[in-house]
Amino acid sequence: MLQQFYPQVPHNYTFELNKDMHLAAAHYIDDDRAGDCRNMHGHTYFINVTIAGDNLDELGFLVDFKRLKSIIHKRYDHTLLNNHQEFNGRPPTTEEVARQIGLAVQAELDTLENKPVCLQVLVRETPTSYVVYRPKQGGAS
Ligand SMILES: [Zn+2]
Numbered sequence: 765m766l767q768q769f770y771p772q773v774p775h776n777y778t779f780e781l782n783k784d785m786h787l788a789a790a791h792y793i794d795d796d797r798a799g800d801c802r803n804m805h806g807h808t809y810f811i812n813v814t815i816a817g818d819n820l821d822e823l824g825f826l827v828d829f830k831r832l833k834s835i836i837h838k839r840y841d842h843t844l845l846n847n848h849q850e851f852n853g854r855p856p857t858t859e860e861v862a863r864q865i866g867l868a869v870q871a872e873l874d875t876l877e878n879k880p881v882c883l884q885v886l887v888r889e890t891p892t893s894y895v896v897y898r899p900k901q902g903g904a905s
Pocket residue numbers: 791801805806807
């Protein structure tokens with residue numbers, strides 16, 4: 765499956781975890797310059813998140829896969845992305861979707877004692893288009 769090939773993130777962490785998921789969502793880009801994308805339409809988004817760290821929790825997890833899925837899939841699946849508050853004044857382009865997923869994932873990881881980090885979020889919007897978001901480590905995005 766094509767979606768299984770992802771750009772690699774160079775890092776020195778001991779553990780790297782990748783979670784794939786896909787979800788169906790609608791969006792529109794409310795600007796004439798967006799052309800046809802101004803009309804509401806839907807995509808099946810393929811998402812891959814890359815998490816890394818040196819320490820595992822007491823169960824032996826870097827982060828529970830289910831936890832990642834619930835942050836992203838539960839929030840966005842079968843929704844209109846424009847309705848989410850994080851896209852208020854920020855159009856839900858593939859780039860912004862990737863960034864918002866990265867921020868939400870990192871916020872969740874920050875609550876864990878073993879302190880994993882989100883190194884990369886890949887969002888594929890169509891079979892021929894995807895965006896990679898790599899948060900600057902140690903800085904805001
Ligand atoms: Zn679109």
